Ligand SMILES: Cc1cc2nc3c(=O)[nH]c(=O)nc-3n(C[C@H](O)[C@H](O)[C@H](O)COP(=O)(O)OP(=O)(O)OC[C@H]3O[C@@H](n4cnc5c(N)ncnc54)[C@H](O)[C@@H]3O)c2cc1C
């Protein structure tokens with residue numbers, strides 16, 4: 001039986017994390033199907049069909065799936081899960097919202113945030129903010145997994161030729177959950193979790209105005225902007241900038257941490273970056289312990305110099 | 312409105328966790344334990360609803376060893392009205408915890424369950440969503456604002472792209488994200504008062520629920536260590552290293 005991957009998308013385009021999840025699925029079984037549930041999402045199913053390694057695309061195009069509500073999606077997936085050994089979703093707020101609810105419907109204990117597949121029933125996942133790695137084996141007949149996107153390479157978006165078949169929507173959800181609205185952060189910069197370079201600011205920035213220093217540098221490097229929890233809590237930047245144990249996990253080629261002390265909860269979200277730079281005025285800041293290049297100094301002095309050096 | 316708040320006892324978030332030599336788990340002997348930080352936020356939210364006249368009773372529930380009484384007492388000292396300990400020495404996974412919580416919901420009939428979005432030990436981020444699924448209730452996971460009116464709650468959720476607001480029909484399950492509120496400090500007199508608040512203990516066997524684990528831990532290891540870095544003396548040196556050594560810019 002094949003493995004089912006739940007595509008994350010916004011009815012217009014697939015989210016890149018779907019491609020990483022497909023790679024995790026291919027490490028489990030060579031036969032992979034992708035479910036695209038949405039409304040007016042035919043184009044998304046077409047892009048899913050050409051991903052290398054995908055055998056089959058299931059398209060459920062219906063009003064109930066205009067927004068990815070966990071209640072509706074879990075019902076739909078439960079109805080079709082019978083034909084699959086595994087159901088995978090990205091370990092994003094989307095996947096984390098839906099998959100455990102599906103677990104309840106199928107009486108399965110889900111496995112969150114895997115970073116490696118050892119065998120079809122054995123996976124590695126971080127615990128305690130990444131301070132320990134657990135190898136876990138499940139005895140469930142059906143296996144539900146969310147995969148950490150940064151731990152799996154993206155499947156190639158081209159090269160496949162899967163058939164797209166329509167699936168029936170699950171029962172009407174009714175009025176118990178209503179979508180009210182969303183406030184998405186708009187940015188011309190690359191997406192945080194898939195950017196090649198990330199520049200993150202912390203409490204040391206002191207204000208949202210000062211975050212412009214980070215943004216200026218980001219624009220020169222084509223980088224995404226991230227932040228520590230303290231910077232988000234203080235309102236310098238929106239919540240979706242948070243990197244860490246309970247925010248986003250990133251693993252870019254280059255991560256520059258500015259005015260961030262390096263609490264374990266922050267490190268959990270960035271310590272798998274290839275090259276880490278830390279700029280901090282406190283030479284004892286724990287961030288220096290994970291940095292490849294550390295610069296002790298005032299960020300208000302260093303950032304403008306760095307920007308100038310990149311002109 | 313009656314609110315149920317599940318609270319988990321975990322290794323304190325300030326403790327540097329150490330992996331046991333034999334790979335069986337992490338060191339818990341003589342380690343400071345506290346309430347899971349997200350659960351403090353959940354308790355705080357419940358208390359604010361009570362203070363605003365929206366909630367009549369807050370029941371804190373913990374599932375675990377007898378020491379979890381301390382965690383429940385903390386919730387009572389913050390302002391919860393009574394506690395329930397479902398006692399077991401076994402470490403339950405989120406599915407098992409959710410099944411126990413469903414039973415507690417059946418007994419207590421709350422209008423709302425507010426809990427943490429994630430336990431900082433297993434980092435599962437599952438229990439609220441599983442519980443909602445078992446109960447067939449709407450779920451508001453990763454909540455940063457709650458607004459109640461006419462038997463519904465508007466939940467603003469922290470999602471990867473920003474914020475999303477859903478309106479849920481009560482009863483519902485909510486999981487608290489970091490920015491829902493800032494939990495209060497517990498005052499000494501309240502700790503004394505909390506000792507007199509009712510705390511029932513139920514042995515887990517009495518509930519007759521199958522909580523046998525589905526997932527077993529084969530081993531626990533240290534994460535791969537990063538190789539040591541260097542300090543640079545100036546911005547010029549940093550740029551030079553990034554361009555010529557690391558070749559990342
Ligand atoms: C349950 C829980 C979950 C959490 N999840 C996360 C998470 O996902 N992500 C996260 O980031 N945190 C998280 N945290 C918070 C974490 O513990 C830290 O509090 C937070 O990361 C600190 O942010 P910071 O480094 O910006 O602030 P601080 O620790 O205050 O550090 C500021 C740093 O800036 C430096 N600085 C100040 N001024 C300057 C200057 N002019 N020039 C140069 N350097 C300067 C200081 O030396 C200091 O090192 C979590 C905490 C809890 C309890």
Ligand SMILES: Nc1ncnc2c1ncn2[C@@H]1O[C@H](COP(=O)(O)O)[C@@H](O)[C@H]1O
Nearest residue numbers: 317318374426427429430435436437438
């Ligand atoms: N043993 C437990 N006792 C009480 N509540 C728990 C327990 N385990 C998990 N929870 C609740 O479920 C939330 C999410 O936990 P988890 O799904 O393990 O990340 C926690 O923040 C708690 O509110």
